[in-house]
Amino acid sequence: MGRRVAFVAHCLLNQNAKVIGGALCPGVYSPLVERLRAAGWELEQMPCPELAFTGLNRFWAVREQYDTRAYREHCRTIARAVAGAVAIRTAAGDEVVVVGLEGSPSMGVRITSSDPERAGRPEWPDGAGELTPGRGILVEELLDELRERGVATPRAIGIGHQLPDHDPDSEREELDVFLAGP
Amino acid sequence: MTTDQRSRRVAVVEHRLVNPPAGGLDALAELERRGWGVVALPPAGYPAAVARPLLAQVATHVEEFVRHGYVVIVVGRHPGLRPALARLGVPDPEAIAPRTSAELGAFLDVRGQR
Numbered sequence: 001m002g003r004r005v006a007f008v009a010h011c012l013l014n015q016n017a018k019v020i021g022g023a024l025c026p027g028v029y030s031p032l033v034e035r036l037r038a039a040g041w042e043l044e045q046m047p048c049p050e051l052a053f054t055g056l057n058r059f060w061a062v063r064e065q066y067d068t069r070a071y072r073e074h075c076r077t078i079a080r081a082v083a084g085a086v087a088i089r090t091a092a093g094d095e096v097v098v099v100g101l102e103g104s105p106s107m108g109v110r111i112t113s114s115d116p117e118r119a120g121r122p123e124w125p126d127g128a129g130e131l132t133p134g135r136g137i138l139v140e141e142l143l144d145e146l147r148e149r150g151v152a153t154p155r156a157i158g159i160g161h162q163l164p165d166h167d168p169d170s171e172r173e174e175l176d177v178f179l180a181g182p
Numbered sequence: 183m184t185t186d187q188r189s190r191r192v193a194v195v196e197h198r199l200v201n202p203p204a205g206g207l208d209a210l211a212e213l214e215r216r217g218w219g220v221v222a223l224p225p226a227g228y229p230a231a232v233a234r235p236l237l238a239q240v241a242t243h244v245e246e247f248v249r250h251g252y253v254v255i256v257v258g259r260h261p262g263l264r265p266a267l268a269r270l271g272v273p274d275p276e277a278i279a280p281r282t283s284a285e286l287g288a289f290l291d292v293r294g295q296r
Contacts, residue, residue: 010243013210014219016188016252017243023188026217033214042201043210045222047239056250081235085224088232 002093006041007082008032009100009107010048012159017048019060024161031168032099032159032175039179041097044085047078049106049138059122062113062130063105066137075106079141087151097179100139102158108136109158131163155182189217191294192247194240194275196258197225209257212286216294223260230262237266245272255293257286 012032015023036043050058050066053074089096100109113130135143139156146153157178160166199209200222213220221243224236237260244267247254256263256277264274276293280286 010221014192014221016190016192016219016247018186018188021186023186025187026189027191027219028210028214030214033210043222044197044224045220047236048243051246052239052242055246077235078239081239084232085228085236088228 002095003089004039004041004095004097005044005089006036006097006099007044007046007086007154008036008098009104009159010045010051011101011107012099013043013045014048017051017056019050019058020056021060022162029159029161031161031172035172035175035179036099039176041179046082046098046107046138046142049075049078052078061105062115062118063134063137064114064116065118066105072137072141075138075141076145078138079145082142083145083149083151086146086154087149090151090154095181096154098139098142098154098156100136100156100158101162102160103131103163104136104158106136106138107158108134109139109156110135111158111160111163112136189219189294190252191218192221192244192252192254193218193290194221194223194244194254194256194263196223196260199258199280207280207283207286209280209286212283212290213257216287216290218290218294223258223263226260233260233262234266237262238269241266241270241272244275245270248272248275253293255289 011017012029101107102111112134114132115130202208224233254275256275278289
């Protein structure tokens with residue numbers, strides 16, 4: 001029987017990669033790591049596309065601001081790297097899942113952030129309604145890359161710890177169900 | 183918005199120290215307890231063609247953290263890490279190949295105070 005391998009969004013092991021103002025803990029996001037380890041999942045970490053592209057001093061941004069040809073190509077480069085690892089794992093008979101970050105313009109799995117009008121001086125009201133159903137750009141590119149390689153699409157879930165209505169208890173329950181299998 | 187809680191301390195960590203076998207040194211737990219962020223290296227068993235692009239991304243991350251004055255260390259080894267850093271002109275971070283949690287903890291205590 002193969003191993004169980006979770007490819008997690010970079011910031012879930014390293015909050016130092018977050019946009020300034022977004023780090024919810026000093027380093028490792030413990031609630032996720034504890035659940036994954038308790039259920040016997042091996043951890044691999046995906047690169048942070050935003051850190052490498054716009055750096056540590058980047059502004060908070062929505063999906064439309066990142067959705068350029070250059071950023072898509074950057075994400076596809078990362079997606080190729082991750083897909084190479086996923087392909088090896090699946091070929092070895094391992095079970096693979098992807099753990100993204102809900103609300104992220106790059107790493108969202110079910111929820112991303114969107115505002116077609118956002119531009120210019122980075123000021124907007126708190127609580128602006130930018131959260132919307134959809135995937136982040138890297139997650140899209142990764143799933144496309146895997147499909148083009150003929151690699152089975154891994155199950156995916158997103159951690160919502162940065163969402164305004166985040167409920168740690170319900171997320172833990174949902175995560176446990178997800179990790180238990182389809 | 184919550185107050186940003188980042189530690190500005192980052193450890194680049196060997197895969198088997200993030201995912202230790204039973205009874206093995208659990209560097210991830212030690213780093214987590216002490217507030218370090220983790221950049222996980224790919225497994226040593228990956229072919230070079232798979233590991234190299236992943237290590238290239240690790241190197242870009244390290245470069246950005248170093249550029250901003252974050253403390254960056256390496257815990258464990260990967261033969262492809264040094265060449266990946268060298269390609270970007272990033273000096274080798276301080277490194278440790280710990281045998282025990284206590285040895286790692288002592289190393290982290292000193293580096294974490296910088």
